[in-house]
Amino acid sequence: MDVDKLWIVNEAIQSALQTPYHVIFEGLLVIWILRLIFSKPHKIPDKEEKLTAKEKKELVDLWKPEPLAPPVEKTLAETRPYRLVNGQVGKNIVINGHKCKNFASLNFLGLVGNKRVDDKIEKCIQNYGVGTCGPRTFYGTFDIHLELEKKLAEFMGAEEAVIYSYGFATVLSAIPAYAKKGDIIFADEAVSFAVQKGLQGSRSKVVYFKHNDMDDLEDKLKQQEKMDKKDPKKAAVVRKFMVVEGIYMNSGQICDLPKLVEFKYKYKVRLFVEESLSFGVLGKHGRGVTEHFNIPISKVDLVIACMENSLASGGGFTCGRHYVAGSQRLSAVGYVFSVSLPPLLAGAALEGLKISEENPEIFARLRQKASFFQNLLKGIKGIKLVGYPESPCFHLRRLHPVTPEKDLEFLHDVVDKCEKNGICITVATRTKAEVLSEWPASIRIAVSVQMSEKCLKEAAKVICHAVKEAFAEQRKS
Structure with missing residues (x-):
């Protein structure tokens, strides 16, 4: 047995001598492991350096947060004046003190105020x-x-x-x-x-x-x-x-x-x-x-x-x-x-x-009045009517657009003139996020079943006259 043990030890020594780099690498690994085990962990100092009141104030004064929204003055400057509505929005509407027939609200069946x-x-x-x-x-x-x-x-x-x-x-x-x-x-x-x-x-x-x-x-x-x-x-x-x-x-x-x-x-x-x-x-x-x-x-x-x-x-x-x-x-x-x-x-x-x-006949009456009003507005010179013939909601656009800015200004002018003459219509507004396609500026008109034929004829005359005046003023400018 002693001979066998000596032979094994001799073989191990010979093997180690033949591969010295292997032994050195393993030795270094052992030393590194022992160092990790017995080394003391790094401790954060208990005492932290505190800022003085003056230094805190200076840092606060230097910080300038970004505004959540543009200044109110800038926003108001970029938008048109508000139209102030008084009272209930039904067949009639009071805007900025003017009593108007309401062709802006989508109150198709006239149920507001019923x-x-x-x-x-x-x-x-x-x-x-x-x-x-x-x-x-x-x-x-x-x-x-x-x-x-x-x-x-x-x-x-x-x-x-x-x-x-x-x-x-x-x-x-x-x-x-x-x-x-x-x-x-x-x-x-x-x-x-x-x-x-x-x-x-x-x-x-x-x-x-x-x-x-x-x-x-x-x-x-x-x-x-x-x-x-x-x-x-x-x-x-x-x-x-x-x-x-x-x-x-x-x-x-x-x-x-x-x-x-x-x-x-x-x-x-x-x-x-x-x-x-x-x-x-x-x-x-x-x-x-x-x-x-x-x-x-x-x-x-x-x-x-x-x-x-x-x-x-x-x-x-x-x-x-x-x-x-x-x-x-x-x-x-x-x-x-x-x-x-x-x-x-x-x-x-x-x-x-x-x-x-x-009252199932109410739907047929609504479509009939929508079609009647559209036919009255189709003859306005320089204006294109867009919409399904029986739809109570349709659009009026310029037949020959100029620029988006001028077209929008023209349509707002038509709306203002109609309001002064007792007819409430509105420009179709869209957010800047709606960028799928460039839709021409338009006036959106909504017909209610409550509107009589006489009312529709009067409204058509007012809109026609407003368009003529707006075109004349734009040509002069």
Whole structure:
């Protein structure tokens, strides 16, 4: 045994002598490990150097925060003077002391100031107060909310409806509830600012097609179809949507719903229609573009609308199948996190729906008056009328635009002259963020069912005279 041990030790020594660098490296590692184990950690001194009061003041004086908003003086200098409204905004309106016929508010069915609606609001305030103080999922759901959702679903012929507390937030919440990052959305370039924000919030890839150009839309759908064939695995998990408006806020024109439904099934794309201007306007019973084109609402995946126009209330709603509504109740930010619709506004919307159901002829009268007024304004020299013939909301533009600044100045001059002569109209304002396409400056006109033919004729004369005067003054300058 002793011989064997000596032999092993001898072999180890010989091996070490043959590989001296290996032994040196291992020795250094051992020393470094021992140093880490036994070295004392670095300690931060207990006493920190404190600044004097004078030094603190100097540092504070040197710090200049960036302003949260531009100075008020600069903002007011860049905007036109406010138009001060006194009293209720109904058929008539008082602006800066001038009593005018109201062609600016989107009060299509004339429900503002309706006695039945006012009485319903008063009862709701007595029963519920003026607010809910909580989201729908946290003590914010009242029985009147469920009643309104059921009534809206029945009115639209849909399986279920979901209401929101703010019209702008309705489409802003509904689109991101379904379309997510990695999905593709085909949207009309004329969609309103609220729809744009919804598209942005979805984080999907957005492909814009030319306004109401179905050929351009189909070309883009075909291009996507070719790309899908090259990568079928990716195409299987990417969802595709089309987003349009029933009547476009920026143009007053109607969407081509029959063609859109055809594309929906041909290219397997979901279809969302924003109907804030067409709800309570189009169709025999005011159900919007689906009823107007006699297309079952089940062929549209999601209908979105606000209740601030035809129903003269507040908030908005969506309607569709049960699973569509269920998804929103779990993931739509405007539903989950926002305070629910005040009960008094839910009551106003309910009463407005009842009134319109009891008087279905009101929708035909509204469209007839819209068409009549448009025909009166078509003959104004130098002005182009843009909008669907039966739409109560349409636009007036210069036939031959000059520059955006001069066109806007001209239109504001027309609005001012009309106001002095008892007609309230407004220039269509858009935020600087709306940069999808350069829309010409325009005057937006809204017709109410309360307007008589005599009133419409007088308004047309005033607008025509104001345009002539504005053109004459601009030529002189």
